[in-house]
Amino acid sequence: MAHHIEGSRNSCALHGALQVIEAIEGVVPVIHSTAGCGVQHFLGVNRLNAGSDRFGGPPVSNSNISEKHVVFGGSSRLREQLKNTVKIVEGDLYVIVTGCSTEMVGDDIPAMTKEGRDQDFQVIYANTPGFRGDVHQGYQLAVKALIEQLPALGKGEQSSVEGLVNIWGIVPHQDPFWAGNLEEIGRLLEGIGLKPNLLFGYDQGLSSWNRVPNAALNIVVSVWGDSPAMLLEERYGTPVLKLEGLPVGSAAGRFLQTVSDRLNLDLTHTENFIKSEEKRLNTYLASxxxxxxxxxxxxxxxxxxxxxxxxxxxxxxxxxxxxxxxxxxxxxxxxxxxxxxxxxxxxxxxxxxxxxxxxxxxxxxxxxxxxxxxxxxxxxxxxxxxxxxxxxxxxxxxxxxxxxxxxxxxxxxxxxxxxxxxxxxxxxxxxx
Amino acid sequence: MSEKHGKHIAIYGKGGIGKSTTTSNISAALAEAGYKVIQIGCDPKSDSTTILRGGNDLPTVLDTLREQSKVKIEDVSAVGFGGVLCIEAGGPVPGVGCAGRGINAAVELLQELNLFEEYKPDFVLYDVLGDVVCGGFAVPIRDGIADRAFVVTSSDFMAIFAANNLFKAINKYAPSGGARLGGVIANSIQAPYAKSLIDDFTQQTGTSVVGYVPRSFTVAQSELFGQTVIEAAPKSEQADVYRNLARFIDEHQDSVIPHPLNGPELKKWARTWGDRIFEVETGVVQKMESI
CATH class of the missing domain: 3.40.50.1980 (Nitrogenase molybdenum iron protein domain)
Structure with missing residues (x-):
């Protein structure tokens, strides 16, 4: 049954996609929508989190379409915007994300992306109109676009990285502690001898994303990580480990044990690491x-x-x-x-x-x-x-x-x- | 909209059914009767007013809007037969943009330019693209832009289907101030059962036929000359058919909120007519309506 929602804390798909893109170093978003979509992202998301991202404010590139572009199609406006963005904002990758109006009109985004690539721009796209769902849907759509389209840019690393583990399901900013949470999960995985691929935050750029297909395991921290993990399982046969939420305290120990089992790691080493971590936390608990x-x-x-x-x-x-x-x-x-x-x-x-x-x-x-x-x-x-x-x-x-x-x-x-x-x-x- | 100038009439119907021909002939007949008429084509094809203008080019509102920021009525209108002011809303190239929003933008612009206040028409006729495919094409019957809508249909099922769809749109908007249905214009009447079939459909939907336009060689010939029948063959019977339609629209103000059939009802209704037509073709004689 339909019901009203007051004061929702879930923004729209476009904003979810922007949160993904802005959390990857060297990746530049190009919004193809009306002006309000970018501003709303700034007011509704970044301002409510301490510390805004590189493009999280007014400087974000937006095609700012007007009625003319709705009636006659906005593809040419996007073409112009993409060209200008590439000139003004330095980046390793440009991601076109679309809003409701341009999707309703049916602008041909794949064709514009291809045009950009023909001019040697590193560009991909994600169709992310707000009407497709909320911020979590946007996370999934943007991540899917990256997984599916990055290999076509031909920058993927072919050599496999032993013990590489991707982490999915932490939506940047929707979890205000996303960066710290990822870093800690990374630290724990490193502790048992793995190479965590955090994908978002400090020092996480395109090279991290290009390594995604080479991972030995995809760890899913929330239900929002299910779809990328399933996509990767389908494409590359990478196994999946689903957690029942953020691993906190002794749950982190159980998590490390499960990962060790799944990847046949040295169990003694893992247990020793867990023991030292438990000991440290227990000391604080006692204090x-x-x-x-x-x-x-x-x-x-x-x-x-x-x-x-x-x-x-x-x-x-x-x-x-x-x-x-x-x-x-x-x-x-x-x-x-x-x-x-x-x-x-x-x-x-x-x-x-x-x-x-x-x-x-x-x-x-x-x-x-x-x-x-x-x-x-x-x-x-x-x-x-x-x-x-x-x-x-x-x-x-x-x-x-x-x-x-x-x-x-x-x-x-x-x-x-x-x-x-x-x-x-x-x-x-x-x-x- | 502020004070209304003239009677605003929207004419809808399936694509290719003869809307533009019918509308243009009605405009011509109204002009001939001494009225000041504006005809606005609301179709990206932008050929609504062609036969009023002798086939000359006319820049569309939207094309002009795309190229220049300030648009004047003179830029986008032409005076056609009998002084009918012809305007084409226009639209994007096929496959790009949103034609529905285009109609919306064009109609808004005409209002902003005070077209109706300055020209003071007696009649404004909106000739709207085929089917009501999305909200944009329902603009003329929304928000009290047109007072009445007329639907052009033939006895083909798809034309009836489109008419029924339009009834749905009127049914939706009329209660909140949208246009009501003035009636159905039965066009291309040729088959012996056509009249009965359309009559029956209007009966089922609580509407009525305001005029039967027979399929005519004169219409085809006049169109090839780039003219309305009123202009090319003013003394023909067909010209009188259009004059009668124009007179009806002028003299009758009645309008109804139609009761469209739902999907299964419409199919069931169509099937009964399938049987009847078969019986006519195979010579079964019953107490048929006008056969």
């Missing part, structure tokens, strides 16, 4: 014990965020830290097949305790759920601040959009992420 009891960390909490965040972080908060999941609200609209698994996993996180698990992106419904759940701690986005204030309980911003913190390399995944989460959560409780 916290006093404050934990004094400030009464063990509380019922409400968590509002993306499926991979809610699943991964809640497990750590309950399993390791002993908190009680009162209300878990998943905002990224995971497909039906993924919902059942999430439900059965999350409702029974604490034995004998029934956790309310809700799928919603409607702000009004989310607020109602958090309020009626009357949790003693609220984890969510800036949008949940008011309800936390009304409840008079500690509040920690950790899902999109954020308004009260600068995030550069901080993350909540892995062992270091677990320690960071302890710090932030503790600070939120103490400052309340």
């Amino acid at each position: 916290l014990a006093d404050t934990y009891y004094r400030a009464g960390f063990q509380r019922e909490f409400a968590f509002v965020g993306e499926s991979s965040q809610v699943a991964g972080l809640s497990e750590f908060l309950t399993g390791t830290l002993g908190l009680i999941p009162r209300t878990l609200i998943i905002t990224d609209n995971p497909p039906e097949y993924a919902r059942e698994a999430l439900l059965s996993r999350l409702t029974g996180l604490v034995e004998g305790y029934s956790t309310e698990v809700v799928f919603s992106e409607d702000h009004a419904e989310i607020i109602d759920q958090v309020r009626s759940g009357a949790a003693e701690l609220v984890l969510g986005s800036a949008l949940e601040e008011q309800v936390a204030l009304a409840l008079g309980v500690p509040f920690l911003q950790l899902s999109f959009p954020l308004s009260d913190k600068v995030v550069l390399s901080r993350g909540y995944s892995g062992y270091r992420g677990a320690a960071a989460l302890l710090e932030d959560l503790g600070s939120a409780i103490l400052s309340n």
